[in-house]
Amino acid sequence: MSDVAVKPVPVSAEPAARAAKHTADRRAILVLAAGIVALNAVLALAGLWVPFAWFAIVASFVLLVMICERLGRMVPLRRRAAYERALAFGFPALVLLLWQFSAQTGLINPTWFPPPTRILAGLWDMTVRYDKFSQTSLIGRPWLIPEYFGRDGLAGVWTLLSESHVLATISRVLIGFVLGSIPGILLGVVMGVNQTVRLMLDTTLSAIYVLPKIAIFPIVMLIFADPFGEGPKILVVALAVFILMTINTMAGVRGIDRVYLMAGRNYGANGWQMMRHVILPGAMPVIFAGLRIALGTAMIVIISVEFLRARQGVGYITFYYWEVLNPEKMYAGLLVVMMLGVLLTYLLQWLQRRLMPWQR
Template structure:
């Protein structure tokens, strides 16, 4: 009678657990070692009085060591905490840059006159947000704290008067109107160009040639098209043209890049004409179209800020350029901060729309 022996190879889980423990410990030690190396490098250069002479190589090496440390430490983050870890990286690094900027300005490493520290830029942004400019009759945000009183006295006319004085409202309105007026016909033309070779051959070269033109260069031509060349219509139209050309080219590439398997499957299920366009072509092209919309939105912001630099009396671009002219760098940088914030908020709004129109990507 043979008896079962208890000796034998250990279960796989018992072998893997120590290995994972050793790997985790190695990643942690490596991450801490990279951080310590970065701190030691900067401390040694500062102690020797050489940090200013080797500032940019030291900053580059410190960034590489920080990336390596974060990658090793990121391997230790459990799956449940991965999203929080990624948000920490996305928000923590910009905050670190702001802290270093503040320290560099206070220590005199950079000239605080032309590169004011974030604290002074923040104070300037607060002043712009709360102060009414009597010379131009404008504000940054439209003084929303006065809206309840204005509504009680003048109704919606009072609310609109406060909104109309806002630099942010002027810029956002121009961007959104021009973006919609350019994106919709651009997508439609791009679909036609993607499906019809004759139209594509006729228009592709022309659109490509116009695309490379600086949009600010065609703004004077656009001004000649309107009875009021200094009104809102030329500014909106140049934004719309920029978005239209970009979206036509992007959508054409999106339609032509659809996998032929999807088209064959649609035909096998009886899709023809409008049914094929609605259920196969547009859903297949939407991911690339939205990537183009995101680029087009950034282009629209760049174009309108450039136009406001040269021909506007209201808008974030005008405000930024005005404070450059009067040599007020804190408020000039505050204007640039507002532009970046608007870009982030508009991009998030576009991503929200993308999630609603493409729920299958979840």
């Protein structure tokens, strides 16, 4: 029986190389972290941290970014989502801590830039306090709903909700957003597939788009019998959303790959089938990108309108506290605006995931 030489199976060097890379990343992270500590400690011990505060902050931020990049390379795939969430929420928390520290050390003027703790205290006071003069509150005192429902039924609950500044702003934004986005999407689809309509309306829409929406608000007020009611506020939001959605939808439809259109025609799709199965799904990513931009524009427009002509709404109370020189509650109002923007954006993303399951 002859001996058969068996060649050894080569062991992949990839795990070893990955381990060496992770080791190098750990060392770099330690060096960079030590650099952040050393830089700030040297400046503090020398009594130079305050004069060179912005240099120290910017340098520390650059080093922190380098640390996070190396941490990202070490994070396993199953924990990638948690790492990205930590970055998304950790950096704002770090900014707030820096803001608090800067206000307490006098790096910024706490009179006009109060620390986050004072802003949160002002937000709490706005939340629990009921203004008897204007008969309004920030969120409508939901803790009193059982009492009012037991006494007056649904009418009592509506009385509580109608006093809410937040609900007033959200209702104006959502109604205007829906009234503007649906016609804008429909007209954008028509302009995308029909060259004649596109040539007729494109220049006009481009001219109207550059107009400041708050500048046409006085004209919009003249259209309604009650110029100080809800109609003008909602209509100016709808106009801003309509222009944006028309332009974005038209761009989305025109950007569809011609191969998909040819494939639909070759399979015998009629006009409605092409619209439902090819054109709308193909333009959907751009449409939702436009919806996010339009939603932010709607928030900006309604807050500006509430600055000028409203007796209820988050914009109104923000401007009111600016007028009476109460910066804590003014910043609290701005914080509520940002929270509403984040909440509405997450709702729009949830809707996008439901309508575009193929992107999961």
